[in-house]
Amino acid sequence: MARAQQVKIRDVAQAAGVSITAVSHALNGKGTLSEATRERIKAVAERMGYQADALARGLRRAPLGAIGIVVRSLDSLGEYYVPGVDVFQRTLGVLSAKALERGLAPMLVPDLTGRSIPMISFMLDGYIVLNPHRNDPVVELLRNRGIPYVTQGADPQRPEFQAWASEDDAASCRTVLEHFAAEGARRPVLVAGTDQNAWNLDSEAAYRAWCDEHGAEPRVYRVPEGAGVQGGIDAVGRILAEGRPDAVYALTGRHAAGVQSGLQSTGLDVPADVLVATGSDSEHARHSRPPISAIQFNPEATCNDLLDLLEQSIAGEPAVAHRRAATRFRPRSSSRRSG
Amino acid sequence: MARAQQVKIRDVAQAAGVSITAVSHALNGKGTLSEATRERIKAVAERMGYQADALARGLRRAPLGAIGIVVRSLDSLGEYYVPGVDVFQRTLGVLSAKALERGLAPMLVPDLTGRSIPMISFMLDGYIVLNPHRNDPVVELLRNRGIPYVTQGADPQRPEFQAWASEDDAASCRTVLEHFAAEGARRPVLVAGTDQNAWNLDSEAAYRAWCDEHGAEPRVYRVPEGAGVQGGIDAVGRILAEGRPDAVYALTGRHAAGVQSGLQSTGLDVPADVLVATGSDSEHARHSRPPISAIQFNPEATCNDLLDLLEQSIAGEPAVAHRRAATRFRPRSSSRRSG
DNA sequence: CTAGGAACATAAAACGTTTTATACAATGGG
DNA sequence: CCCATTGTATAAAACGTTTTATGTTCCTAG
Numbered sequence: 001m002a003r004a005q006q007v008k009i010r011d012v013a014q015a016a017g018v019s020i021t022a023v024s025h026a027l028n029g030k031g032t033l034s035e036a037t038r039e040r041i042k043a044v045a046e047r048m049g050y051q052a053d054a055l056a057r058g059l060r061r062a063p064l065g066a067i068g069i070v071v072r073s074l075d076s077l078g079e080y081y082v083p084g085v086d087v088f089q090r091t092l093g094v095l096s097a098k099a100l101e102r103g104l105a106p107m108l109v110p111d112l113t114g115r116s117i118p119m120i121s122f123m124l125d126g127y128i129v130l131n132p133h134r135n136d137p138v139v140e141l142l143r144n145r146g147i148p149y150v151t152q153g154a155d156p157q158r159p160e161f162q163a164w165a166s167e168d169d170a171a172s173c174r175t176v177l178e179h180f181a182a183e184g185a186r187r188p189v190l191v192a193g194t195d196q197n198a199w200n201l202d203s204e205a206a207y208r209a210w211c212d213e214h215g216a217e218p219r220v221y222r223v224p225e226g227a228g229v230q231g232g233i234d235a236v237g238r239i240l241a242e243g244r245p246d247a248v249y250a251l252t253g254r255h256a257a258g259v260q261s262g263l264q265s266t267g268l269d270v271p272a273d274v275l276v277a278t279g280s281d282s283e284h285a286r287h288s289r290p291p292i293s294a295i296q297f298n299p300e301a302t303c304n305d306l307l308d309l310l311e312q313s314i315a316g317e318p319a320v321a322h323r324r325a326a327t328r329f330r331p332r333s334s335s336r337r338s339g
Numbered sequence: 340m341a342r343a344q345q346v347k348i349r350d351v352a353q354a355a356g357v358s359i360t361a362v363s364h365a366l367n368g369k370g371t372l373s374e375a376t377r378e379r380i381k382a383v384a385e386r387m388g389y390q391a392d393a394l395a396r397g398l399r400r401a402p403l404g405a406i407g408i409v410v411r412s413l414d415s416l417g418e419y420y421v422p423g424v425d426v427f428q429r430t431l432g433v434l435s436a437k438a439l440e441r442g443l444a445p446m447l448v449p450d451l452t453g454r455s456i457p458m459i460s461f462m463l464d465g466y467i468v469l470n471p472h473r474n475d476p477v478v479e480l481l482r483n484r485g486i487p488y489v490t491q492g493a494d495p496q497r498p499e500f501q502a503w504a505s506e507d508d509a510a511s512c513r514t515v516l517e518h519f520a521a522e523g524a525r526r527p528v529l530v531a532g533t534d535q536n537a538w539n540l541d542s543e544a545a546y547r548a549w550c551d552e553h554g555a556e557p558r559v560y561r562v563p564e565g566a567g568v569q570g571g572i573d574a575v576g577r578i579l580a581e582g583r584p585d586a587v588y589a590l591t592g593r594h595a596a597g598v599q600s601g602l603q604s605t606g607l608d609v610p611a612d613v614l615v616a617t618g619s620d621s622e623h624a625r626h627s628r629p630p631i632s633a634i635q636f637n638p639e640a641t642c643n644d645l646l647d648l649l650e651q652s653i654a655g656e657p658a659v660a661h662r663r664a665a666t667r668f669r670p671r672s673s674s675r676r677s678g
Numbered sequence: 679c680t681a682g683g684a685a686c687a688t689a690a691a692a693c694g695t696t697t698t699a700t701a702c703a704a705t706g707g708g
Numbered sequence: 709c710c711c712a713t714t715g716t717a718t719a720a721a722a723c724g725t726t727t728t729a730t731g732t733t734c735c736t737a738g
Contacts, residue, residue: 006484008694019718024696031697032716054458056694058394059723065457066446080436093431097419100449105457107405107446108435118404118444119393120459145345283622347724358688363726370727371686395724398693 153198163319165305185247232258253282290333301325492537502658504644571597592621629672640664
């Protein structure tokens with residue numbers, strides 16, 4: 001309980017025979033001390049193993065060297081570990097790693113608008129908000145508090161906010177639809193999630209635009225993210241009831257796996273009768289039978305972008321432009337009729 | 340840069356027409372205020388959206404509600420994101436999730452003995468050290484600082500420290516060896532990592548004990564964790580040079596995948612000629628050809644144990660006993676000769 | 679009528695820094 | 709010889725809380 005007594009700035013001052021101010025100035029390169037004194041104090045501090053207390057220092061609004069990461073999709077899922085969902089392994093892992101490499105310790109923080117949030121949450125240097133909803137209350141809170149933040153994806157309600165980065169979801173969607181078309185599909189349907197985040201919104205918009213351009217009737221089915229594979233299976237009934245499509249683009253990997261398995265269990269063949277692809281590569285997608293074509297995210301690029309923007313924002317430079325990272329399409333057997 | 344001005348305790352006091360002390364006492368349930376005043380102050384604070392400043396409060400040694408997680412295997416790997424290594428998705432993901440559910444924000448912290456560590460690191464309420472080495476300097480540091488911590492696995496050099504939890508690696512090892520024996524293998528070899536952590540040490544000890552009991556000659560090959568699949572492939576040459584084994588237990592999934600593929604490329608058949616199993620299930624193991632039998636960790640149990648112990652430790656109750664979680668063996672085609 | 683408690687409330691000290699304002703000595707120009 | 713300047717160093721204020729010590733007021737017992 002009682003923390004071992006640390007050496008404090010006062011002790012160093014005493015040992016070096018100078019004032020507290022002198023020590024502070026020497027260590028932080030401020031003030032008007034002589035170079036000799038400065039070096040002497042530094043040596044004493046080093047020898048005594050002095051480390052400034054981050055809290056006391058933070059009280060004077062010095063950066064803590066830590067940022068918060070809040071994963072809105074997990075907040076809305078209600079549980080923070082979902083086996084088979086790649087977000088932990090992919091985005092969150094890469095983001096944490098890249099933050100560490102920049103000397104920023106990443107702290108995972110629960111829904112900031114919730115009841116019992118850790119005291120430290122509002123003291124962090126800045127925030128990265130993954131998968132924010134439109135009009136996200138967490139974003140709103142950060143904004144009101146004046147805490148620097150960046151988001152993954154834009155908020156359509158707030159076009160003036162430009163400190164965001166994401167994969168290019170619209171381009172990903174078009175790539176898949178073009179691929180479907182090249183394989184002869186004319187009536188693709190979209191299976192999206194229910195969260196109102198940029199991924200779902202941008203993908204749907206791109207899908208509708210594509211349908212418009214190609215004279216196809218848009219058919220969008222929404223399945224709660226939390227419904228997982230079973231949600232995909234269940235969606236098949238609704239889809240077939242409105243007419244058999246010749247291709248299905250399911251955004252999440254688990255929905256895609258469910259859709260494919262649902263189609264197969266009604267006697268349809270993938271890819272002969274229906275093409276399938278997903279917007280999120282995962283173990284599910286890779287190892288379904290047949291393996292499901294998938295958009296591979298580019299978390300390295302996106303995470304770097306997010307951290308660049310956040311560091312700018314923390315430094316007080318307002319971000320004037322967002323960034324979009326290119327994704328990569330991995331065609332697999334689920335959507336290839338040709339050999 | 341300048342943080343938006345928050346409502347401070349002083350403001351609340353003024354608004355409620357009481358002293359600062361009164362507000363503090365009312366909000367923290369201390370002091371001797373009348374119930375009426377208490378409620379009135381609470382209402383005012385609530386209405387004004389007052390939130391105590393964690394730093395100022397922490398200065399008086401109140402817990403921050405955040406814990407540090409330091410992943411020593413990644414520290415020693417030198418990079419914090421390694422595709423295909425399950426540690427992120429498994430232990431770290433589960434641990435973070437479970438910490439959040441307990442109201443503790445998990446912060447990933449780099450090697451605490453390193454150069455530029457975040458200021459906040461030493462202020463956290465406690466630490467979980469994953470995969471500590473024997474005589475780990477990070478553990479040493481935490482101990483000296485008097486910061487509560489728990490470790491994953493014991494330090495053989497420090498038997499008196501009991502605040503640790505882990506999977507039962509020795510039992511896992513024996514399970515695999517018994518399985519090998521049941522399939523007719525008599526001369527199993529062990530491929531371990533080079534890190535001096537409990538997983539490697541305990542597994543090797545259990546392997547040697549088993550060999551001793553069964554009159555087999557122990558053969559241990561060490562491959563750096565960072566060498567990955569290629570390291571496993573390379574190990575095959577060294578193994579075969581000393582005689583063909585009839586079974587290989589490779590602790591890491593990537594080494595196992597490499598070993599299997601190395602064996603196959605010298606013309607040996609798995610499982611007909613050599614059985615293969617790994618101590619760490621992963622996508623690699625599941626989807627090699629043939630799929631590799633694997634020990635499945637029990638991160639839920641281990642992480643709960645670690646957090647239980649840490650909470651005890653933070654509360655000042657010394658942990659007097661460690662915990663071991665049972666693992667589960669998943670036999671697959673790589674080690675089954677029978678149908 | 680007063681001493682001694684309750685019951686309630688607050689002033690002031692403390693936490694460990696950084697920052698601002700001030701002090702002192704030495705130097706140099708007039 | 710005085711004033712302004714420069715080079716050093718420090719005292720004290722500030723950061724926003726919690727905690728400790730100190731008052732009040734009011735009641736009750738003697």
